[in-house]
Amino acid sequence: MTGTTQDRATVGEGTVRLTVSQATVRFLAAQFVERDGERARFFAGCLGIFGHGNVAGLGQALLQAELEDPEALPYVLGRNEQAMVHTAVAYARAKDRLQTWAVSTSVGPGATNLLTGAALATINRLPVLLLPADTFATRGPAPVLQELERPDSGDVTVNDAFKPLSRFFDRVWRPEQLPSALLGAMRVLTDPAETGAVTVAIPQDVQAEAHDWPVEFFAPRTWHVGRPLPQPDALARAVDVIRSARRPVIVAGGGVIYSRATEALRVLAETTGIPVGQSQAGKGALPFDHPQSLGAIGSTGTTAANAVARTADVVIGIGTRYQDFTTASNTAFAAPGVRFVNINVAGLDAVKRSGVCVVADAREAVAALTVALQGHAVEESYGAEVQQRNAEWHATVAAVYDRQVGDGSAPPTQNEVIGAVNELSDPRDVVVCAAGSMPGDLHKMWQTRDRKGYHVEYGYSCMGYEVAGGIGVAMAEPDRDVFVLVGDGSYLMMATELVTAVQEGIKVIVVLVQNHGFASIGALSEELGSQRFGTRYRARSAVTGRLDGELLPVDLAANAESFGIPVVRTTTRDELESAILDAKKSSTATVIHVETDPFVGAPSSESWWDVPVSEVSTLASTQRARATYEHHKATQRPYLAPSES
Ligand SMILES: Cc1ncc(C[n+]2csc(CCOP(=O)(O)OP(=O)(O)O)c2C)c(N)n1
Ligand SMILES: [Mg+2]
Numbered sequence: 001m002t003g004t005t006q007d008r009a010t011v012g013e014g015t016v017r018l019t020v021s022q023a024t025v026r027f028l029a030a031q032f033v034e035r036d037g038e039r040a041r042f043f044a045g046c047l048g049i050f051g052h053g054n055v056a057g058l059g060q061a062l063l064q065a066e067l068e069d070p071e072a073l074p075y076v077l078g079r080n081e082q083a084m085v086h087t088a089v090a091y092a093r094a095k096d097r098l099q100t101w102a103v104s105t106s107v108g109p110g111a112t113n114l115l116t117g118a119a120l121a122t123i124n125r126l127p128v129l130l131l132p133a134d135t136f137a138t139r140g141p142a143p144v145l146q147e148l149e150r151p152d153s154g155d156v157t158v159n160d161a162f163k164p165l166s167r168f169f170d171r172v173w174r175p176e177q178l179p180s181a182l183l184g185a186m187r188v189l190t191d192p193a194e195t196g197a198v199t200v201a202i203p204q205d206v207q208a209e210a211h212d213w214p215v216e217f218f219a220p221r222t223w224h225v226g227r228p229l230p231q232p233d234a235l236a237r238a239v240d241v242i243r244s245a246r247r248p249v250i251v252a253g254g255g256v257i258y259s260r261a262t263e264a265l266r267v268l269a270e271t272t273g274i275p276v277g278q279s280q281a282g283k284g285a286l287p288f289d290h291p292q293s294l295g296a297i298g299s300t301g302t303t304a305a306n307a308v309a310r311t312a313d314v315v316i317g318i319g320t321r322y323q324d325f326t327t328a329s330n331t332a333f334a335a336p337g338v339r340f341v342n343i344n345v346a347g348l349d350a351v352k353r354s355g356v357c358v359v360a361d362a363r364e365a366v367a368a369l370t371v372a373l374q375g376h377a378v379e380e381s382y383g384a385e386v387q388q389r390n391a392e393w394h395a396t397v398a399a400v401y402d403r404q405v406g407d408g409s410a411p412p413t414q415n416e417v418i419g420a421v422n423e424l425s426d427p428r429d430v431v432v433c434a435a436g437s438m439p440g441d442l443h444k445m446w447q448t449r450d451r452k453g454y455h456v457e458y459g460y461s462c463m464g465y466e467v468a469g470g471i472g473v474a475m476a477e478p479d480r481d482v483f484v485l486v487g488d489g490s491y492l493m494m495a496t497e498l499v500t501a502v503q504e505g506i507k508v509i510v511v512l513v514q515n516h517g518f519a520s521i522g523a524l525s526e527e528l529g530s531q532r533f534g535t536r537y538r539a540r541s542a543v544t545g546r547l548d549g550e551l552l553p554v555d556l557a558a559n560a561e562s563f564g565i566p567v568v569r570t571t572t573r574d575e576l577e578s579a580i581l582d583a584k585k586s587s588t589a590t591v592i593h594v595e596t597d598p599f600v601g602a603p604s605s606e607s608w609w610d611v612p613v614s615e616v617s618t619l620a621s622t623q624r625a626r627a628t629y630e631h632h633k634a635t636q637r638p639y640l641a642p643s644e645s
Helices: 020-029 058-068 081-094 115-123 158-165 175-189 232-243 254-258 262-272 303-311 362-372 380-401 414-424 438-445 465-476 488-493 497-504 519-527 556-562 573-585 620-633
Strands: 002-006 015-019 031-035 038-041 043-048 075-077 100-105 128-134 168-171 197-203 210-214 221-225 248-252 276-278 293-296 314-318 339-344 356-359 430-433 454-456 482-487 509-514 567-570 590-595
Touching: 015 020, 020 031, 020 043, 020 058, 020 175, 020 197, 020 210, 043 058, 043 081, 058 100, 075 497, 081 100, 081 115, 081 128, 081 454, 081 465, 081 497, 115 128, 115 158, 115 197, 128 158, 128 175, 158 168, 158 197, 168 175, 175 197, 175 210, 175 221, 232 314, 232 339, 232 356, 232 362, 248 262, 248 303, 254 262, 254 362, 262 362, 276 303, 293 303, 293 380, 293 438, 303 380, 314 362, 339 362, 380 414, 380 438, 414 438, 414 482, 414 509, 414 573, 430 438, 430 465, 438 454, 438 482, 465 482, 465 488, 465 497, 465 509, 482 488, 488 509, 488 556, 509 556, 509 573, 556 567, 556 590, 567 573, 573 590
Parallel strands: 031 221, 043 075, 043 100, 100 128, 128 197, 168 197, 248 276, 248 314, 276 293, 314 339, 339 356, 430 454, 430 482, 482 509, 509 590, 567 590
Antiparallel strands: 002 221, 015 210, 031 038
16 A cells, blocks of 8 residues: 655645646646655656547647646657557566556557557556547547447447456546546555556547646645565564475565565575575576575576475565466475465465465565574575585576587577677666567576666566567666567567657667577477477468478568668677677667577476467377376476465
């Protein structure tokens, strides 16, 4: 829960006559968030694409605001509504959820293009305010262009599709409803346990309607983001279980980063010796070379983390959702009596895996645990084992980061691309990614040196997030270079925001990994007996009638160039390295197009991910894969035993 305070000095009397849109803009510009004494505007601005539904309502209000006070709610024009949500969400993640953007769209397709972004925000627990326009409240000219018009219901519009994807939804049929809609939106957006996509749909006629608003609606309002303390008895139960453990392991999730608990976690890990594995959102919770850092854990984890996880007797989840990649589909924690302690600000996550629940802010709970565990440490032999396993993994990574033997004319492997970017970027630079083979490879191998240096969207793993998300990070943190690592498939899904980067003068370094199709799903398909079916970008063959003809003559470098971005084409490791160095020196965006070898994979995680294989099939490859699947499936655990001592 958050609380608010109003600046009494600015609370006036009487009313002011404004349209619903003008009132919305004025209200949003007056919202502030405070945590730990730091106070800032909650909305950095409004991203939008105009069409009928918002061009004359919110569009007019944004124009008026820009002319009267350019700082109030700056407007940024995006190219695709889904992408605008990615930009806003990435910005919010970079800002530890303390600031975000509003997103305005037209009715119909402009609105429903937001849906994928809404799901992504809610799943990743990141705040974004969606303002899709809605069809007429008065129904005067109905049915209007792009109206759903269902035969069985008069009040359903396409925007009802936002309801299951949003943490808060409201539709403003009448101006009088606006205050409760926007105050409700703010409550959810600023609550760490509730936050996600928040949708306020405003019909296009209502947007333009004037109303006499009480002036205090627009008074600057500060939303205080609290740090809920652990209940003493819950903490005591957690401490009991942790003290009884011989092989405890911490799983650090995104909550550690958002709560700024990394320093507290470092102290807990160092004083107790408990090693720390990290989920995708939690990577960065400890630097990669910290002695207690096991790096990534789960399906795309390090062999060190996964070996420790296999025999752990107590798993301490801090700010993690325990998504299937983190738990290797509930096979990672294999010790017979394994117990869980879950520290999470959200009850939904704290109760998972039958763990001892500590519903609290991560930083506060970790600090309290450190005090309560004073004098307690894991056995030296366990610490030594962690060091040994980490050293082995670091050697594995160093070997694949290194140049592969040869005359240097062969395309680099993806491992080498990661190595080159990691070694030539500054410790504070940010790597951004979301889908394909790259996120798993980065999770395993990226050597994170800064709390905010790793930004992989892996709640929704949404192809198309990369460029738009990278722009959001660069807008949030202009003093860091942002490396967007994007596959050719994801690039094709949504590269259009490069135009927004040009328009706004935003610097991102896009490393476009060309491997002519879906290396990730191709490898998965092969492993699961589906023979890489439909995963390569190849022409339909005149001979076989199948998609196994020539590689497509697609030139993505030329495509990027057409957006007005400098592009460097590279085919060797040397060319890649000099392109990275030049891009770092440049003050504008660069796209580095790199041909890679698609068949050299990353080192194994010695882990598993549950993707069901056909139970019956005429294909021998599928039958073999099914047998392997059943073998792994048998090791999956329900984790139903209560964890309390
Ligand atoms: C919007 C969306 N559609 C489909 C998928 C499923 N999917 C995951 S990775 C992938 C292929 C990605 O290809 P590319 O970006 O070239 O990366 P590569 O696999 O080659 O590393 C697909 C289709 C997804 N994650 N997101
Ligand atoms: Mg690809």
